Amino acid sequence: MTAIASESAVSSRPLIGSNMMGVIAVLAVAYLVPPLFGSEYWYNAILAPFLALGLAALGLQVLSGYAGQVSLASAAFMAIGAFTAYNLNLRVPGLPMIVSLILAGAFAAGIGLLFALPAFRLRGFYLALSTLGAQFFVEWATNNYKWLSNYSQSGVVDAPPLKALGYVASTPESKYFVALTVVAIITVLVARLVKTQTGLNFIAIRDNEVAARIIGVPVLRTKLLAFAISCFIIGIAGVLWAFTYLGTIQAGYGGFSLGRSLTVLFCIIIGGLATIRGAYLGAFFMVVFPLLLSRAGGYLLGDMFDAGVLENCQKITLGTLIILILIFEPDGLSALLDRFTKWLRGLGRKEEHAR
Amino acid sequence: MEEFKFFLEVLVAGLLSGIMYSLVALGFVLIYKTSGVFNFAQGAQLLFAALTFVSLNERGIPMWGAFAISLAIMVFVGILIERVVLRPLVAQTQMTLFMATIGLSFIIEGAAQLVWGTEVHSLDLGIDDVPMDIAGVFISRFDLVAATVAAAMVGLLTAFFRYTRMGLAFRAVAQDQLASLSVGLRLARIRAAVWAVSGLIALVAGLLWGARLGVQFSLSLVVLKALPVLVLGGFDSIAGAIVGGLIIGAAEKLAEIYIGPYLGGGIEGWFAYVAALIFLMIRPTGLFGQRFVERV
Amino acid sequence: MRTDLSVTALPLSVASATDEAASAMTSRGHDASVHPKVVPLNEASTAAAQASKEVLALEGISLSFGGVKALSDVDLSVRSGEIRAVIGPNGAGKSSLINVISGLYRPTQGRIHLCGHTFSAVPTRQLAHLGVSRTFQNIALFKGLSVFDNIAVGRVATVRSTMLEQVFGLGRARREREATKEKVEEALEHMRLSAVRDRLATSLSYGMQKRVELARALVIQPQLVLLDEPMAGMTGAEKDEMSQFIREARSRYGTTIVLIEHDIGVVMGLSDRISVFDYGRKIADGTPSQVMNDPAVIDAYLGVPHEGNE
Numbered sequence: 001m002t003a004i005a006s007e008s009a010v011s012s013r014p015l016i017g018s019n020m021m022g023v024i025a026v027l028a029v030a031y032l033v034p035p036l037f038g039s040e041y042w043y044n045a046i047l048a049p050f051l052a053l054g055l056a057a058l059g060l061q062v063l064s065g066y067a068g069q070v071s072l073a074s075a076a077f078m079a080i081g082a083f084t085a086y087n088l089n090l091r092v093p094g095l096p097m098i099v100s101l102i103l104a105g106a107f108a109a110g111i112g113l114l115f116a117l118p119a120f121r122l123r124g125f126y127l128a129l130s131t132l133g134a135q136f137f138v139e140w141a142t143n144n145y146k147w148l149s150n151y152s153q154s155g156v157v158d159a160p161p162l163k164a165l166g167y168v169a170s171t172p173e174s175k176y177f178v179a180l181t182v183v184a185i186i187t188v189l190v191a192r193l194v195k196t197q198t199g200l201n202f203i204a205i206r207d208n209e210v211a212a213r214i215i216g217v218p219v220l221r222t223k224l225l226a227f228a229i230s231c232f233i234i235g236i237a238g239v240l241w242a243f244t245y246l247g248t249i250q251a252g253y254g255g256f257s258l259g260r261s262l263t264v265l266f267c268i269i270i271g272g273l274a275t276i277r278g279a280y281l282g283a284f285f286m287v288v289f290p291l292l293l294s295r296a297g298g299y300l301l302g303d304m305f306d307a308g309v310l311e312n313c314q315k316i317t318l319g320t321l322i323i324l325i326l327i328f329e330p331d332g333l334s335a336l337l338d339r340f341t342k343w344l345r346g347l348g349r350k351e352e353h354a355r
Numbered sequence: 356m357e358e359f360k361f362f363l364e365v366l367v368a369g370l371l372s373g374i375m376y377s378l379v380a381l382g383f384v385l386i387y388k389t390s391g392v393f394n395f396a397q398g399a400q401l402l403f404a405a406l407t408f409v410s411l412n413e414r415g416i417p418m419w420g421a422f423a424i425s426l427a428i429m430v431f432v433g434i435l436i437e438r439v440v441l442r443p444l445v446a447q448t449q450m451t452l453f454m455a456t457i458g459l460s461f462i463i464e465g466a467a468q469l470v471w472g473t474e475v476h477s478l479d480l481g482i483d484d485v486p487m488d489i490a491g492v493f494i495s496r497f498d499l500v501a502a503t504v505a506a507a508m509v510g511l512l513t514a515f516f517r518y519t520r521m522g523l524a525f526r527a528v529a530q531d532q533l534a535s536l537s538v539g540l541r542l543a544r545i546r547a548a549v550w551a552v553s554g555l556i557a558l559v560a561g562l563l564w565g566a567r568l569g570v571q572f573s574l575s576l577v578v579l580k581a582l583p584v585l586v587l588g589g590f591d592s593i594a595g596a597i598v599g600g601l602i603i604g605a606a607e608k609l610a611e612i613y614i615g616p617y618l619g620g621g622i623e624g625w626f627a628y629v630a631a632l633i634f635l636m637i638r639p640t641g642l643f644g645q646r647f648v649e650r651v
Numbered sequence: 652m653r654t655d656l657s658v659t660a661l662p663l664s665v666a667s668a669t670d671e672a673a674s675a676m677t678s679r680g681h682d683a684s685v686h687p688k689v690v691p692l693n694e695a696s697t698a699a700a701q702a703s704k705e706v707l708a709l710e711g712i713s714l715s716f717g718g719v720k721a722l723s724d725v726d727l728s729v730r731s732g733e734i735r736a737v738i739g740p741n742g743a744g745k746s747s748l749i750n751v752i753s754g755l756y757r758p759t760q761g762r763i764h765l766c767g768h769t770f771s772a773v774p775t776r777q778l779a780h781l782g783v784s785r786t787f788q789n790i791a792l793f794k795g796l797s798v799f800d801n802i803a804v805g806r807v808a809t810v811r812s813t814m815l816e817q818v819f820g821l822g823r824a825r826r827e828r829e830a831t832k833e834k835v836e837e838a839l840e841h842m843r844l845s846a847v848r849d850r851l852a853t854s855l856s857y858g859m860q861k862r863v864e865l866a867r868a869l870v871i872q873p874q875l876v877l878l879d880e881p882m883a884g885m886t887g888a889e890k891d892e893m894s895q896f897i898r899e900a901r902s903r904y905g906t907t908i909v910l911i912e913h914d915i916g917v918v919m920g921l922s923d924r925i926s927v928f929d930y931g932r933k934i935a936d937g938t939p940s941q942v943m944n945d946p947a948v949i950d951a952y953l954g955v956p957h958e959g960n961e
Contacts, residue, residue, distance in 0.1 A: 064450075068450065070450060070453065115632070118632045118633070118635050118636045119632065119635070121636075121639070125393070125449065125453075126586065126635065128393070128453070128582070129582050129583065129586055129628060129631060129632065130628070130632050132579060132582060132628060133583075133625055133628025133629055133631075133632060136624045136625040136628065137624075137625040137628070137629070139624070140621055140622065140624050140625055143621070144618070144619040144620070144621065145619070189818055192818050192819075192820075193814070193817075193818050196814070196817035196818060196824075196828075197803070197806070197807060197810045197812075197817060197827070197828070197831070198814045198817055198818075200796065200800055200803060200804050200807075201804070201807060203793055203795045203796055203800075204793050204796075204804045204807075206795065207792075207793040207794050207795050207796070208791050208792075208793060210755070210791070211787065211791035211792075211793075212793075212804070213775050213776055214753055214754075214755075214775055214778055214784075214785060215778075215779060215784065215804060215805055215807060215808075215867070216776060216778060216779030216780065216807050216808035217804070217807050218776060219776070225814060229814075258576070262457060262461075265454070265457070269454055274795060308468070308472075308473045309469065311465075312464075312465040312466075312468045312469040312473075313465065313469065314465070315461045315462070315464055315465030316461070316462050316465035316466055316469065318458070318461055319458040319459060319460070319461030319462035319463075319465065320458070320462055321458075322454065322455070322457070322458030322461070323440055323455055323458045323459065323462075326444060326447070326451055326454060326455050326458070327440075327443045327444060330451070
């Protein structure tokens with residue numbers, strides 16, 4: 001399950017790497033293609049949730065994929081990010097977007113560390129306990145403390161458009177660009193992180209904590225760092241989720257539930273642990289799959305296929321997929337992608353030989 | 356005096372619900388000791404069991420029949436899980452196994468609700484939730500009966516482990532799989548049996564909790580409270596599961612009544628976790644857990 | 652019944668071992684000044700320790716697990732630049748000894764003097780700072796990392812820059828990264844691993860993996876390295892190669908070596924001194940020829956019952 005993490009000496013490669021061309025190509029496509037071909041449906045139903053969920057998955061990837069620690073509270077940290085940004089926006093007028101994003105991430109990291117610290121002093125699995133506690137605690141807090149949602153009757157508040165340097169992101173397209181930029185910057189930084197000595201430390205404590213400690217890796221500090229970075233990113237993802245996708249923030253039980261946390265977890269399992277592209281492949285799958293399923297279901301079963309049936313079919317399929325992946329292809333979609341590209345290259349070579 | 360009586364009532368109610376936590380925690384300890392995994396799907400099994408029972412009952416099958424059929428189904432499901440999901444993953448890390456049980460929980464929940472529907476069912480086991488006056492203290496009759504049933508199950512299981520051959524085999528496998536193999540114990544069979552027993556626990560606990568809370572989706576979340584119980588009592592200790600359950604049950608109820616009002620109420624959802632975390636800071640190995648030395 | 656020792660066929664290799672040891676000693680002092688080591692916590696006491704030339708000393712170490720006494724009243728003294736073998740039948744407490752020295756086990760009694768410092772329990776996370784590293788019986792490589800990166804992790808204690816500095820490639824982070832690259836390339840070359848530097852460490856053969864682990868332990872040019880059965884499962888040729896690497900570590904960096912080993916041929920050819928353990932006690936300590944002719948050692952390996960022990 002770790003084969004993909006570092007198939008070459010990452011720490012000896014330059015930090016902006018050999019993948020420069022690939023990165024530029026992807027960014028070019030991302031910035032140029034959707035405005036040309038995208039419909040509102042594409043923006044609202046696919047690209048917006050994909051970017052936000054992908055970023056959350058990236059955050060979880062840092063913690064679980066690279067550092068090997070279990071967290072079940074991704075949704076709670078998204079909630080903290082969203083509510084922080086909302087309240088800052090509400091109570092501190094004129095606050096630049098960058099600042100509120102960073103503060104949203106920082107709050108998520110801070111509260112996360114409170115829950116993580118007691119667990120980390122022990123063995124990693126206790127983190128499941130504390131993140132579960134954090135998940136339920138945050139849901140309760142947003143439910144109980146009405147001022148967080150500005151005393152709204154329904155518990156649902158509108159997320160105002162994000163503003164940066166006079167640019168107001170109120171159309172789906174502009175929201176897309178804002179989200180894309182945030183995602184691109186953070187992803188590049190994470191890509192560099194995993195090549196640094198710190199990144200190696202993460203993988204070391206994942207693969208053999210005792211050996212890592214003996215070699216001198218500061219285990220507790222490293223785990224806390226991984227957790228803080230993870231929460232920071234997930235907090236920002238929460239802001240994107242609320243502000244560029246849903247357009248609303250829901251307090252209480254249901255808005256950022258355990259189910260959502262598990263969705264984020266599924267992204268990295270399906271996409272492949274310990275790879276950056278895995279987070280996004282998985283997120284894309286998790287966004288697109290329900291849509292495809294509902295189309296297929298409606299087509300095959302007609303009226304019998306209502307929302308309840310859809311949801312349960314989805315659950316069954318996802319659960320089965322998770323188990324199949326864990327048994328047969330633990331490196332998920334990124335492994336399949338790798339094999340596919342190798343096969344393509346192999347074909348290319350065969351052609352050359354054939355000539 | 357009134358104050359004290361009230362305190363006692365809350366305490367007793369907490370202890371009684373604590374026994375039910377103990378029962379569920381026992382299911383977790385069983386699986387953890389023999390398969391080495393925290394079975395996230397236990398909640399889903401509970402839901403499935405309760406839903407099956409209730410739906411059969413509603414379709415006219417009498418309670419004992421419904422129980423027997425549900426039991427058969429749960430045992431079958433348990434053995435199926437062991438064979439299809441856990442056996443292929445037997446050499447993997449704890450995290451992998453844990454994630455597999457998460458996937459499993461999705462399958463079981465989805466299947467349960469697909470087959471039996473998503474409405475909330477109320478479960479009437481024929482026990483009224485009336486307060487009984489025992490020595491001046493009011494105790495819910497339902498709580499008392501439920502706790503008795505749970506305690507009986509716990510007692511039966513403990514006796515099973517201690518005094519029967521099969522139980523001994525369970526403990527052997529939990530202690531040292533390699534050694535068990537070498538003395539001829541059929542590992543696969545024992546693991547399958549363990550999962551079958553977990554199916555039984557899921558059914559009994561599902562019925563008890565379902566009667567209390569109604570048979571609905573949130574049933575599967577309640578079960579997650581077994582995690583703080585295990586943290587307190589140690590993941591591999593039966594006594595710990597029992598004592599831990601009692602402590603968590605009591606602490607939760609007391610906290611809700613005495614601390615809750617200052618925080619706006621409803622803290623039962625997370626208090627158990629926070630309490631366990633604070634306990635962990637003081638005593639990392641739990642009450643009974645073994646301090647085991649990692650053989651390098 | 653212990654059968655992993657053939658007492659008879661050794662005299663030739665014993666002679667060559669002592670000659671080897673003698674010549675290594677003269678070059679040792681020479682090399683030690685040339686190669687810089689990781690700066691230890693307390694320069695002054697290290698200088699003193701070097702003067703007294705004692706890198707490791709155990710004083711009255713006892714260790715119990717529940718009812719089992721793994722080590723009883725062990726005294727041990729290893730001088731700078733020495734290659735010390737720890738041998739004994741299975742269960743004699745050898746791994747426990749290494750684990751005590753590396754801080755994984757806390758002894759119930761006694762003190763450990765390590766690289767100029769005294770401890771009742773060695774703080775594991777300070778090992779690298781003290782200039783101590785080790786390898787493990789069951790290979791402890793990081794399976795998600797390449798050979799290069801595995802060795803690079805060994806340099807963690809020398810890295811002072813923060814995560815942010817590293818991510819943005821600022822000043823000292825860049826220098827440290829280059830220094831690490833240099834040192835790791837050096838290590839790869841010395842251990843003849845350059846050809847596989849980009850492969851996943853665990854995709855290599857068993858023998859190669861052991862080599863990688865040794866490289867990782869040596870990349871900080873430690874004062875003391877503890878090897879837990881570094882040659883287990885290797886062919887004869889691989890063992891010779893490994894022995895050579897170990898000798899080179901000593902001659903190149905002046906590293907002191909304590910190794911647990913079962914192959915007596917290897918032990919005789921490689922070590923300056925041998926400490927023999929049985930039932931958690933040290934029963935002999937001396938040069939290879941002294942130890943091999945020690946009646947207590949012969950008894951231990953042939954299974955003659957000791958007084959008061961069975």
